[in-house]
Amino acid sequence: MSKKVSFIGHPNVGKTLLFNRMTSCNHCVGNWSGVTSGCHQATTTTQTNKANLVDLPGCYYLPDQNINEHQPESIRNIQQALYANDTDLWINVIDANALAHQLMLTLALLEQGRRIILVVNRVDMAKNKGIEININKLSSILSIPVVAISAKFGTGINTLKKALDIELSDATQRSDFVLRYPQPLENIIQQQLRENKADNRFAAIAKLIHDSHDKCLPSYMLQEGFDALLKGCQYGVTELTNQVKRAEANNISKACIAQTTKQQQEYSKLLDTWLLHKWFGLPCFFTLMFAVFWVSMFFGQHLQAVLEPIWQLLFIDIPAWLLVRWRAPIGLVIVLSQGVGMGVVTALSFLPVLFCVFISLYYLEESGYMSRAAVVIDRVMRALDLPGESLVALILGFGCNVPGVLATKHIARKSDRITTALMMPFVSCSARLSIFAVFCATLSKHSAAQVLFFLYLSGMLVALLTGYLLKRYLLRDSEESTTYLLELPAYQQPIIFEALSHGAKRSLKFVYDAITPIVCVCIALACLQHLSMDGQFSQQPSSASALAYIGKMLSVLFYPLGINQQQWPLVVALITGLLAKEVTISTLGIFYAADYLYHDASWYAARPLVSVVLHAFSAVVDGLYKWGNIFSFGITSVEYSWLSPQNTGFISEDHLISYLLFTLLYFPCISTLYAIAKEVGWFWAKLSLIWSCLAAYTVAMVYLFISLYLPWVKFALINMLYLGCGLGLISLIVSKLYTAYIDYEARKPLVHEAFK
């Protein structure tokens, strides 16, 4: 029978990393507190035993049995694990660099009479700092097995497994270490235990704390001297026991630590001085964010340009060629190549970008900067009651919404995670930028830039509105956010190999999970595009297809947005845009210019396989050439002559802008939707879907209405917007200068004080 072993310890001591090492799981880890908020479970086998390992979120103190409404979700999870009493053995993970601080939790666990293995993690880091820990002495003082490991480098894991095996085989061994309290308190605890009013010392103390809450002590506590003992403590027994534990933990750590040198400690502090500097902090933040963004988007997309032709060859061209050669029915060719093949290629197209995003995120987290980033922008995000981490996710969303949504995993509170994920679809991603760029190219140069700015801004405004509404009405938190405490971990150097494997594992996992829904949507779209209303498959999408028919029907709905029935290809493009927003343009190309994205059967039939392969490789070479201009950040807008107003039928610029607004907001593409569902659940994904469609329709309609019938309102609004931005910027600068002045003034009296 497998035995239950749970991990417990302070946040960010490496519990999850150790858990991953022992179970070959791949749960999210990061160099900051609160990465794990739920519980993970997995089994592992030691030599003679089978253990069911449970990874718990980190906690600074051991909660008692009483449920408290202010407790966060993580503490409640720990309570459940602690008082379900089904855990055979606890692995208490502590950080070698903060031994005295973290031993308090160990002492509390021992007080509860639990069987524990103490794991001292990060011994490598401690060694670099010149801290040597005498493991044997620690073990003999506490009379529990102690193992020194480095979860990062994987050292000591085998020793831990052996210790685990021994402990699991012999369930009788218990520590005989007892933490003695000052006499009057000790007497009361002993009395409680004698009278069977509490199971263990911890429970006895918890009962004391609970009973002595109202400053009026019950009769059993009226021991001689106890009153005097409590007098020095404002917070009664809680504070008193805490003091005793801290003193004991300090003594133990002093006895076990030999600090040889005191160097390197300052290295982390020096970095903080600059990265959290009053003036350089924000520029540092934006530079680093830009670096992450650049690596993930430009690097990822250039990688994608090389890889995509290969995937198209493997999943679309070769199957299509084979099927055409075998004279398969045209319907089958389309379903397999345009449906299944296209779906696989779409899902795989996220791989390079996600890979790069996860690697850069891993670097941000593991280095320890992520928690600093959260601190730097905490004040900005507080207006929405969101943590700083969500801005990092939203910034990533400008590249592609999918990694943005997946980055919300690191946000501790569930409500914040949901809000950020639901704000994400309104952040204008680079796929949408490509649509805007193409359409704006048909406008004059001056208004193109303005329109682009307006679109980005309106996306952000809707995102902010979404966040505000969600926080205000749907996700009201009981925990107030004013009690904001974040431990700043020491900076450390991430391991390159770990970063690569982490990036590969996480991106592959998303692609693997997302492939089925994407393929399903692709098959449906391919069938609708190629099937005409009389049930015949056509080679290429045509105006007689079922999709075109649906588009014509739906165009009635778009009448308020200024789209008439002749403009049905625009509606069809919106439908195909569900797959990925950039497909919108290629769909329009099909209908307006017969510019087909993929080859038809005759193309495959006419040439040998070698020619198909060579065709793909020429595209790879083109992709390689693009690496030459990887450092150019301009938008490459392509001017399509067929996008002229005569073709598309937009009466005015305002009609076009209204359509673009709708495209920006209407539907998070299927991959984003799937990512939202995966991170925060299908309920929220569906809500996001409905809300985004509603918002898109309303915004586009209102815009068109105002610009057509109330042009002076539009004029006033736009000017107010510019004025607002300008004033905001000026007031920011003025306030900064003012605080600098106050700062300067405040220093003066300090100098006098120093002289006194």
Add this chain to the structure above:
Amino acid sequence: MDNTNTVIKAAKVKNYLVVGLQHQETHMLNTLLAMGIAPGRSIKLVQESPLGDPIIIEIDNTRWAVRKSLWEQLELVEQVTGTKCGNP
């Protein structure tokens, strides 16, 4: 004693002695005590963050970011500079 601590805007690190916590709610009290913010102990105010609000404090060589709203709830007495921060 003045309950609202104005964060002194000097570049120098300041040491404070914790006198009281004001915060009575159990979870927060336990967390603060476990962090080492307990009456009779000293904490360091290291620096402000760039936008001024969460401030960086140091207890036992561990750094924390704390919002001013919480910081202002603590009852602190400024210690004479030059004293060593750590366990009293």
